[in-house]
Amino acid sequence: xxxxxxxxxxxxxxxxxxxxxxxxxxxxxxxxxxxxxxxxxxxxxxxxxxxxxxxxxxxxxxxxxxxxxxxxxxxxxxxxxxxxxxxxxxxxxxxxxxxxxxxxxxxxxxxxxxxxxxxxxxxxxxxxxxxxxxxxxxxxxxxxxxxxxxxxxxxxxxxxxxxxxxxxxxxxxxxxxxxxxxxxxxxxxxxxxxxxxxxxxxxxxxxxxxxxxxxxxxxxxxxxxxxxxxxxxxxxxxxxxxxxxxxxxxxxxxxxxx
Amino acid sequence: xxxxxxxxxxxxxxxxxxxxxxxxxxxxxxxxxxxxxxxxxxxxxxxxxxxxxxxxxxxxxxxxxxxxxxxxxxxxxxxxxxxxxxxxxxxxxxxxxxxxxxxxxxxxxxxxxxxxxxxxxxxxxxxxxxxxxxxxxxxxxxxxxxxxxxxxxxxxxxxxxxxxxxxxxxxxxxxxxxxxxxxxxxxxxxxxxxxxxxxxxxxxxxxxxxxxxxxxxxxxxxxxxxxxxxxxxxxxxxxxxxxxxxxxxxxxxxxxxxxxxxxxxxxxxxxxxxxxxxxxxxxxxxxxxxxxxxx
Ligand SMILES: Nc1ncnc2c1ncn2[C@@H]1O[C@H](COP(=O)(O)OP(=O)(O)OP(=O)(O)O)[C@@H](O)[C@H]1O
Ligand SMILES: [Mg+2]
Numbered sequence: 001x002x003x004x005x006x007x008x009x010x011x012x013x014x015x016x017x018x019x020x021x022x023x024x025x026x027x028x029x030x031x032x033x034x035x036x037x038x039x040x041x042x043x044x045x046x047x048x049x050x051x052x053x054x055x056x057x058x059x060x061x062x063x064x065x066x067x068x069x070x071x072x073x074x075x076x077x078x079x080x081x082x083x084x085x086x087x088x089x090x091x092x093x094x095x096x097x098x099x100x101x102x103x104x105x106x107x108x109x110x111x112x113x114x115x116x117x118x119x120x121x122x123x124x125x126x127x128x129x130x131x132x133x134x135x136x137x138x139x140x141x142x143x144x145x146x147x148x149x150x151x152x153x154x155x156x157x158x159x160x161x162x163x164x165x166x167x168x169x170x171x172x173x174x175x176x177x178x179x180x181x182x183x184x185x186x187x188x189x190x191x192x193x194x195x196x197x198x199x200x201x202x203x204x205x206x207x208x209x210x211x212x213x214x215x216x217x218x219x220x221x222x223x224x225x226x227x228x229x230x231x232x233x234x235x236x237x238x239x240x241x242x243x244x245x246x247x248x249x250x251x252x253x254x255x256x257x258x
Numbered sequence: 259x260x261x262x263x264x265x266x267x268x269x270x271x272x273x274x275x276x277x278x279x280x281x282x283x284x285x286x287x288x289x290x291x292x293x294x295x296x297x298x299x300x301x302x303x304x305x306x307x308x309x310x311x312x313x314x315x316x317x318x319x320x321x322x323x324x325x326x327x328x329x330x331x332x333x334x335x336x337x338x339x340x341x342x343x344x345x346x347x348x349x350x351x352x353x354x355x356x357x358x359x360x361x362x363x364x365x366x367x368x369x370x371x372x373x374x375x376x377x378x379x380x381x382x383x384x385x386x387x388x389x390x391x392x393x394x395x396x397x398x399x400x401x402x403x404x405x406x407x408x409x410x411x412x413x414x415x416x417x418x419x420x421x422x423x424x425x426x427x428x429x430x431x432x433x434x435x436x437x438x439x440x441x442x443x444x445x446x447x448x449x450x451x452x453x454x455x456x457x458x459x460x461x462x463x464x465x466x467x468x469x470x471x472x473x474x475x476x477x478x479x480x481x482x483x484x485x486x487x488x489x490x491x492x493x494x495x496x497x498x499x500x501x502x503x504x505x506x507x508x509x510x511x512x513x514x515x516x517x518x519x520x521x522x523x524x525x526x527x528x529x530x531x532x533x534x535x536x537x538x539x540x541x542x543x544x545x546x547x548x549x550x551x552x553x
Contacts, residue, residue: 058364081445084441095434095437112453113444165443
């Protein structure tokens with residue numbers, strides 16, 4: 001189920017503005033990879049190039065290669081829709097569909113992708129909500145609107161929605177940035193469970209969180225203001241946090257930045 | 259000057275200003291209501307006299323110039339059919355145009371050109387749309403006067419209103435919702451149908467109803483296209499038809515009191531029809547909205 005991602009020499013543009021440059025890395029299956037780095041260095045941009053969400057922004061384009069196992073995601077005959085079905089995503093701000101109930105939100109990916117039987121959907125919804133640690137809180141109000149949940153619950157609802165389509169990779173862009181410590185812990189626990197089945201990539205500004213949940217950590221930085229972001233180094237999380245190869249990484253982690 | 263710091267009570271001046279502005283706003287609201295209320299008052303007061311079963315079920319056939327009685331059944335049927343046909347033409351085209359402009363156009367040259375022409379269409383006086391249908395559909399193509407010709411003229415007026423209001427509503431749907439749907443591997447067209455349109459539906463329905471209400475009261479384009487009749491004609495594709503605005507226009511121009519009364523009642527009926535349509539649309543909107551499920 002989980003697959004390895006290999007990125008080589010990837011650049012991403014917004015119109016003529018180059019946001020990231022020359023990124024090469026390997027993301028291991030069944031593990032958690034954390035992206036850290038200062039604001040604006042292109043972590044979100046890079047994350048979105050991994051499931052071809054970057055190009056939905058008008059004028060945005062990507063150069064370089066991303067391979068999922070032996071498939072080139074940017075190959076000429078690859079359908080971006082199927083890439084997104086394989087590589088799921090959770091956004092920084094919870095974004096449940098406001099017109100849909102909790103149940104329908106989780107079922108959305110299945111229903112919107114084609115015909116699935118009612119009983120099958122019910123099974124998947126329950127399983128996904130349990131997987132996202134939300135089942136007990138919402139099982140009595142599955143048919144109430146998803147927008148009526150708290151922020152943390154909404155974020156877990158979005159995670160349930162993303163895992164309901166059974167992706168092979170799960171990308172999370174600062175999934176806890178709007179959450180309280182308890183919800184954050186719930187989501188971190190969830191990530192630890194999910195990594196048994198999925199390849200997980202998480203962007204975070206929280207060093208402790210990166211240290212707690214991830215196996216590998218990648219540090220991104222800008223050479224200078226207005227220059228494209230680059231990958232500075234990537235290594236086992238324990239190594240990055242105790243003995244990084246680059247001075248910039250050490251400074252950033254120690255909070256001595258700029 | 260001493261700069262005061264710390265927490266202070268609201269000063270008397272600000273309180274007074276607040277009061278004055280509140281009064282002014284209330285006054286403006288009351289002023290705006292005067293024409294609305296007085297129009298309704300007049301129409302209801304004068305229209306009630308003839309608002310009876312005969313009016314709603316009879317046409318003007320064989321009603322002489324001085325006769326009392328008679329009704330607007332033929333005009334009601336005509337208006338309903340013409341507005342329905344105009345809606346069937348204008349709403350799909352208008353909605354699809356708005357979807358193109360917002361979801362696919364990306365501010366490109368084609369989208370900007372379309373946007374420009376929609377604005378031009380918004381400014382077309384209603385009589386011109388009637389003239390256009392008269393000149394093109396009836397004179398050039400040789401089609402007969404009919405309710406359908408009237409519906410064509412109405413749809414020209416309706417389309418830009420539908421496009422602009424739907425476009426505005428679609429633009430209000432946050433980008434994140436579309437992205438959430440794409441990220442689930444949902445194709446763009448399904449995202450539009452299942453996520454974007456339902457999210458914007460309440461606003462779109464309101465806009466469409468405004469467009470319907472606007473054309474339901476148009477006289478000029480009908481004058482030139484449906485021709486005119488005192489008899490019932492249920493077929494909007496064959497022969498002259500009547501419409502309520504036309505009926506009001508016609509009756510109000512006649513010299514007898516009974517005709518003037520019929521004009522008032524016609525106006526009242528028109529208002530009631532538009533209100534009823536509005537109510538139905540709102541009920542549908544409410545029935546489909548998540549707010550209902552919440553309770
Ligand atoms: N939609 C966009 N259009 C144009 N430029 C953009 C857009 N989104 C991001 N950028 C630019 O791309 C660069 C990288 O942005 P990105 O959002 O990837 O940073 P980030 O590392 O995720 O920052 P943060 O930690 O604050 O989320 C920034 O210079 C930003 O201004
Ligand atoms: Mg970001």
